[in-house]
């Protein structure tokens with residue numbers, strides 16, 4: 001008679017039961033692989049079922065073969081961990097990850113590729129907790145906890161090491177053989193589907209997530225160790241005699257899409273403050289990536305998108321060059337950090353008061369999460385705290401916005417700054433009326449407009465000592481339900497324009513002498529195609545820093561500069 005593996009305490013069944021009877025760990029791995037390949041892959045099957053070319057019987061047979069390939073690949077992986085002591089824990093971790101991935105892919109239309117996994121690894125609790133909700137817990141309960149309860153009740157048979165090793169090896173070989181046979185049998189459909197719908201491979205759950213983790217680990221390992229390669233070793237500040245030191249607020253926006261800015265022609269008045277402040281909005285700017293982890297380091301690099309993505313080692317960035325030229329630099333963050341960009345320059349978090357006796361005002365920060373106006377609170381004190389000799393040369397302050405970070409757009413604007421109501425207050429975006437979802441998002445853009453307006457007011461207050469300028473550019477855009485896509489992070493090549501078309505806005509004070517850029521000339525560049533590739537060179541141009549890496553053709557405003 002089989003000895004029951006579990007006690008009444010449920011998952012205590014993960015403890016090994018030393019018995020010659022019971023189920024071989026490989027059988028449990030087979031059950032889990034079947035469950036994972038079929039049920040946990042519902043977003044993949046839904047996406048494939050919607051492809052017109054897979055509608056006929058042949059398409060159905062191909063999907064069955066594709067399911068078989070996923071089953072074999074999953075079993076191959078789990079066979080490596082099919083030991084009596086470990087199999088239930090491994091399956092639990094595997095199914096929980098599959099349930100989470102299925103939820104995000106199925107609900108938001110995202111896919112999980114290596115850059116998405118990099119973003120997941122680099123995020124923080126504050127940023128990600130809006131994604132947690134009942135629908136996610138329901139997915140974990142249904143796709144992971146229920147099968148785990150079933151599996152936890154099965155007694156596991158324990159064989160000696162050699163016998164289990166032999167069986168596991170056999171399972172690996174068989175999985176490979178069947179997978180190879182299925183790939184060969186369905187090759188024509190498989191290759192055309194994978195070629196025409198590249199994102200399908202990133203829906204294979206949860207192998208996509210593990211693949212992403214491995215790719216990131218391999219890439220991190222392949223890079224030479226040690227400090228990043230220096231950039232701008234010859235960086236110098238060149239300032240005409242009749243000019244004041246520059247003060248640049250470089251505002252890094254979050255999840256702002258250009259076509260929801262009224263400055264760019266959006267019908268709703270989302271930019272009333274900026275419109276009254278004489279800013280120039282550039283309407284054709286493309287991001288480097290479709291998520292923060294991909295875009296941010298690329299934006300601040302001198303390499304540009306193509307060379308940055310092909311780089312073999314890490315380099316210093318724009319902030320290092322500015323600091324090397326003698327400027328005072330500060331990264332002030334209201335998000336999940338600077339992704340390593342600010343490691344060598346002064347940096348601070350907007351949620352940490354500048355001094356113990358200067359608490360943040362009520363209503364600005366709740367539960368450790370701040371509205372973007374917190375970036376401006378006591379900014380004067382943060383400026384004064386920078387080294388005096390550097391301040392005399394000029395200052396660049398990066399303000400890293402929380403912007404329109406989803407899915408809880410409604411949290412990005414305070415109750416008294418919501419011009420567009422009713423708004424969606426549910427993080428399960430597909431549950432909201434599309435119009436209310438757009439309103440919540442537009443309120444976040446209108447709040448960004450207010451914060452940028454306040455930033456310009458702050459600059460004006462400092463204009464007697466500095467040549468004040470503000471450059472705002474978002475890291476990537478956002479999908480708001482078009483074609484059932486939400487959030488962002490689709491692979492760049494297939495991402496919709498909404499995820500890549502970003503706002504870029506420039507303001508300059510009544511600057512002195514030759515530092516002034518003629519407004520009519522800037523206005524003439526409004527529809528010029530720019531991208532994040534231009535940022536490094538444009539910022540160096542704005543603050544008057546020369547360096548070997550500076551490329552004038554990539555300086556967006558160089559053509560307007562009086563020589």
Ligand SMILES: [Zn+2]
Pocket residue numbers: 254255291292293475476
């Ligand atoms: Zn972002």
